[in-house]
Amino acid sequence: ETGVTQTPRHLVMGMTNKKSLKCEQHLGHNAMYWYKQSAKKPLELMFVYSLEERVENNSVPSRFSPECPNSSHLFLHLHTLQPEDSALYLCASSQDHEPGGGNEQFFGPGTRLTVL
Amino acid sequence: LAKTTQPISMDSYEGQEVNITCSHNNIATNDYITWYQQFPSQGPRFIIQGYKTKVTNEVASLFIPADRKSSTLSLPRVSLSDTAVYYCLVGEGGYSSASKIIFGSGTRLSIRP
Numbered sequence: 001e002t003g004v005t006q007t008p009r010h011l012v013m014g015m016t017n018k019k020s021l022k023c024e025q026h027l028g029h030n031a032m033y034w035y036k037q038s039a040k041k042p043l044e045l046m047f048v049y050s051l052e053e054r055v056e057n058n059s060v061p062s063r064f065s066p067e068c069p070n071s072s073h074l075f076l077h078l079h080t081l082q083p084e085d086s087a088l089y090l091c092a093s094s095q096d097h098e099p100g101g102g103n104e105q106f107f108g109p110g111t112r113l114t115v116l
Numbered sequence: 117l118a119k120t121t122q123p124i125s126m127d128s129y130e131g132q133e134v135n136i137t138c139s140h141n142n143i144a145t146n147d148y149i150t151w152y153q154q155f156p157s158q159g160p161r162f163i164i165q166g167y168k169t170k171v172t173n174e175v176a177s178l179f180i181p182a183d184r185k186s187s188t189l190s191l192p193r194v195s196l197s198d199t200a201v202y203y204c205l206v207g208e209g210g211y212s213s214a215s216k217i218i219f220g221s222g223t224r225l226s227i228r229p
Contacts, residue, residue, distance in 0.1 A: 002159065043160070043203065043219035090159050104150075107159025 138204030
């Protein structure tokens with residue numbers, strides 16, 4: 001257990017559906033992250049939140065919409081996805097998001113998303 | 117952006133020392149080097165982080181030469197449970213550098229009895 005939980009663990013959705021992924025961290029961290037891991041591709045950073053403020057959107061399509069209501073929770077709202085969006089979506093948290101290293105990231109188990 | 121290059125896969129045997137090298141020729145002055153381990157169907161797990169020279173913890177050592185254009189993760193006396201994918205990550209974090217957090221393609225390490 002890393003202290004970061006994600007639900008659901010598996011999700012199958014159609015291209016017209018709207019769903020949300022949830023992440024919760026129990027570590028008292030100030031920064032949270034969404035990553036996408038596709039088959040045979042490196043981990044791709046999608047979004048970063050620090051102190052509940054979005055730090056950066058890494059050119060992610062608007063069909064992915066993040067939300068961070070507080071420092072412990074992070075959501076990824078999904079709508080009108082494409083089959084190529086099928087991947088493992090990982091959430092992570094770190095104590096802070098500041099220069100100088102020490103930003104060890106604690107990852108959740110991921111949500112395996114399949115878009116039909 | 118500091119892109120990283122790692123071997124796609126490596127094989128070794130129980131009890132051996134394994135060294136995985138990552139190249140990051142364009143590493144920036146403020147970038148740290150971090151290694152993560154990932155088992156199937158799990159999120160990556162932090163192993164070690166360093167900026168220069170050598171860092172050692174209870175599970176691994178990290179060697180970084182003076183030019184910092186590469187780094188080597190050293191796993192002493194591996195066991196079957198060390199079979200996993202190992203990622204080299206170069207980035208600094210920080211409010212203006214989220215896009216600089218780049219994971220490599222990972223090295224798939226297989227340990228045999």
